[in-house]
Amino acid sequence: MATLKKDPKLGAPKIDEPQRQAGGGSAAIYDNARLVDKLSAPFIHYIQVLHDELEKQYKLGTQEGQVRWLTEEQQCSSEDAKLLQNGSVTNFQDYFLSGSANAMKPAAPVDEAYPISNYFISSSHNTYLTGNQLSSESSTDAYKNVLLRGCRCVEIDVWDGEPPSDSSSDEEEMQKYGAPKAEKKDKKEKSGLGLRKRLELRFGRKGASGDKQRSPSPPRKGEASMEPWRSSSYTYRAEPRVLHGYTLTKDLPFRAVCATIRDYAFQASNLPLIVSLEVHTCPEQQEIMVELMNEYWKGLLVDLPMDPGLTSDAINLPTLKELERKILVKVKRSSHVKPPPAPATSNPTTLQAPAPPLKHTTSAESIASSTTEPEETPEGEKKAPAPKPKVIETLSKMGVYFGGYHYKGLDTPEAAIPTHVFSLSEKALMEVHEMNPAGLFKHNKHFFMRAYPKGLRLNSSNLNPSVFWRAGVQIVALNWQRWDGGMMQNEAMFAGTAGWVLKPEGYRSSSQEATQKTAVVHHNLDLSIEFLAGQDIPLPPEEDDPKDLKPYVKVELHVERHEERNNERLPGDGRSNKGEYKQKTKTQRTTNPDFGREIVKFQGVHGVTEELTFVR
Known part of the structure; x- marks a missing residue:
């Protein structure tokens, strides 16, 4: 088996204040993270220069001049004039020490009145892993880490547990x-x-x-x-374990994962948490899974539809507001799929008498959740996926609003069930986008879809999430233990939010827009960014002399490609998470670089949509 070199972008989960770790966009400590308590000498110099320039243009010593500068140029509230006081250089410097001067404006509060399929969701992939996909540890700390950073969809791969050892x-x-x-056993009784x-x-x-x-x-x-x-x-008894199957990754008890989710699910966000189950266990172990989830998530778990008078084929998705502080299970549906019945002919049930179980048929073999597509070998050949155990009815029924089905097309009966979820690898989803972009966009306006990194990303690298968000995919699962372009875009999408972001209007179920191309207005962009200085840049682990550090700033724009709009194949199938437009500043030699007001420009950039274009 191939060995992986140490990767500086991979790291074990931070347990000390993980909410300060970027990537998930947690709102819990966002405002404090924007504050600084001092400025370097280059910054102090430029603040003096800027103050003198603005004093001439706006008369910062006057209340009227301050309000005009703040509202016209800074595009922020006139309330920030309190920070400027009399407009002196000292007060001007205090303004830049505050969070008000940050280039990132605070995220707007989320409107929770829409059905839950109308949102993008901050989501993780193989949440239990602390490093690469082949040999890293599994840890409950990984769940704690992502939940405190704002993640709202975690993944658990569950396998049969080993019989316990004699040790304590x-x-x-x-x-x-x-x-x-x-229970204590008599050693003498067993010895013979x-x-x-x-x-x-x-x-x-x-x-x-x-x-x-x-x-x-x-x-x-x-x-x-x-x-x-x-x-x-x-x-x-043997209890289910959590690990990455058929690899050298270490396992951990499913019970421990349930306990950690209970303890941290709603510390950073009150919005619902989705638990995506990959079930590889035998029926007996699945029963234990159900037992443990009910035990640990009691009072939090959604185990019945909000309208129990409808069958699982016919219930509609609730609004985000209705699911605050609730845990939602995503799991494979184990039964034969029928087209949703008309409301007039549905069989009403009650909380005491839930909907009758659907009958098992041979077609259940083809209904899977997320990773049953053919896997690729390192040589590029496809091999048939290992058969999965059937999901028992009691576990399947826990996926009230997130029932996983094997993707066989957008016109199949299961594709019309309001509570279905299709999970597709990045490559498979790109093929759907190429073959049926209008159908994909229409589907994702009403129903859930999940994208996850392909199996060959052994070093836990990430896909390009913005490509899938622009196709309307709600759940784009990323490896949170890796800090790369994919996680930086995730930070850009969810920064300062509670992990759920309302889609642009043309992407919602209430919209009549038929394609990704017409769903939002596209603009041309001229962007200039002026760089003053940097301060207190940390040295990499292998460096100990600040003079050996050569910092520069690279700027990338992640913009919708014309191939996305025009239903053409994306270069490289959209695998790269690098931006389509790139520029960088000159290199310096210090931890407090002076960039000399260097300007990086992007001229005539096409296809820009404010909600789905990112500057990295």
Whole structure:
């Protein structure tokens, strides 16, 4: 298996104030992050020069001049005139120390009145990993990190757990997350038993002798009903684990992930959290998954539709406001799909009598959630995906508003179910965009779609999220442990928000616009950015002499390409997350560079849409 070199853009999750870590756009500490407590000598010099220039143009010593400068040039509130006081150089400097002088204006409050498919959602991919996709650790700290940074969609890949060992370490670990203590067993009683009998006794398998009190054993294949495989203690049963399958990544208990999500889901945001499940477990372990989610997320979990009188095929998506502080499960639907019934013929149900379960058919084999497309090998060949276990009905029903279906086209019956979700890799989604762009745009105005990085991104690099946002994709899953262009764009989209951003008007379900090209007004842009100075630039880990640092500023514009608007194939299938327009300043040799008011210009840039164009 290929080994990966140490990558400076990859890093274990920060636990000390992760909300200060950029990428997710968390609003929790955004205002404080815009403050500075001192200015370097080059900045102080330029503030004096700027003050003298503005004094001549606006008369900053007067109230009228201050308000005119703030509203016309700074495009901010006249209330900031309080910071300027008498307009002196000292007060002018204080203004630049405050967050009011930041070039990024605060995000507007989100309008929560729209159905949830009308929003872009700050989303993570393989959330449990702390590094690359082949050999990194899995950690609950990764979930804590992204949740405190504003992430609103996390992913959990769940696999069958290994039988617990005889050591007490597993027991002690699980008790941290609320698992019950093990019952004491008489060592003498077990010492005379063979290994097989001892294992049967320990794990509650059918046929073990001398244990009349243990809970029901896993059913045999083909039995009509299935009892959950439960025990009074974690030690006496295998529990589901979270890891990246068929790799060297380390695992962690599903129970621990549930506990961490419970503790941090709503610390940075009150808006709903989506938990995207990749289920690779056997039916017995799926029962345990259901048990643990109900246990840890009690009071937070959406386990029934808001209108229980409708079947899962017919319920409509609620508004964002209706789901505040709620956890929504995204999971594969395990049943045969029928076209949504007409409202007049739907069978009403109640909270006490939920909708009748849909029958299993052979077509269930083809219904999957996110990663059942053919995987690519490093040589570029495609191999058939490993078969997944069927999702049991009790787990499937937890995906009330996010039911995963295998993508077979935009005109299939499941594509008309209000609560369906299609998850596609970046390459597959680009192919849909090329073949049926109008159909893709129409679909994403009403229904959920999720894009995720292709499997060959072994170093956890990210796709270009803005390409997929412009196609209307709500959930663009990124590797948050990697700091690259994709995560920088994610920061640009969600900076200062609570993780859900309302789509532009032409992208919403209420709009009649038929294509991405006509959904928003496109402009031509002339952009000039003047650079004064930089201060306190941290040295890279391998550097210890400030004179060896050669800083410069690179500016990229992420703008809709003409191929996107005109339904043509994107160069490189949109894989690169580099901007379409690039410029950079001259290089300096200090941690406090003086850029000498150098100006970087972009002239005549086409296809600019304010909401979906980013400056990086």
